[in-house]
Amino acid sequence: MNAARLDLTFAALADPTRRAILARLASGEAMVNELARPFAISAPAITRHLNVLERAALIVRERDGQFRRCRLNPQALQAAREWIDFHARFWSESFERLDELLKTTSKPKSRKTHVRHKPHRR
Amino acid sequence: MNAARLDLTFAALADPTRRAILARLASGEAMVNELARPFAISAPAITRHLNVLERAALIVRERDGQFRRCRLNPQALQAAREWIDFHARFWSESFERLDELLKTTSKPKSRKTHVRHKPHRR
DNA sequence: CTTGCATTTAACCAATTGAGCAATTAACAT
């Protein structure tokens, strides 16, 4: 039911710059400064990426003097992880069921191989 | 290095309508018709969501007479799943290391509790 | 061959996104 949360998380992950920032943070906290270094984009652009990550709760920022310290919030990945894990498993099972069905069903001359959930009335 | 692929996958998942479509498809193939039914949006809007899902390789569409049959492509979730699983684990470990460090480090009067990777020269 | 249904394409619109530069705020360091 945390649809909005999932939206934020997946959207935040759907960008290579942001994923790279997360990957960097996985090896330890860092200042905005340092996070920006590897990228050829302006500081404001980095700030905005960090805003996106923070709104998705994937990172936490706190002031440290002149700097802003960024670190990961490991919990934030959980919802996304669960969604994907559940579906990955469920989808496979779904395919196994389909395979099973295809194996045990007699195949008449028809090329139709599908399962109708509700017949279409025409 | 499949950054573009991950972009497409995560972006496709970052929408509740599309996730609902995937959830529905997990219980079996369906026609566009049926996928559209639960939603209060127009048919063209559904078509676009399906395009996004197809470009992300999350679904496959094939003509079946008058209809278009949609089904899941379970493999497509794997890359996203691996990215998240890896990071979820790695982040936790990262945090455990940090905890450990905090426990074993003498805490002088300073309120600084962070780990500097590179000291900032001022 | 014409009608009807399923779906897509085309053309448009409003809102969002990702980027840039310039100006601003915050915290140090003289």
Next chain:
DNA sequence: ATGTTAATTGCTCAATTGGTTAAATGCAAG
């Protein structure tokens, strides 16, 4: 006080997204 560095905010801009309606396409059935 003044200057310096870190980071953010306030524009502007082009591209993308998600939705709409109207028109086109593909098939199937009379």
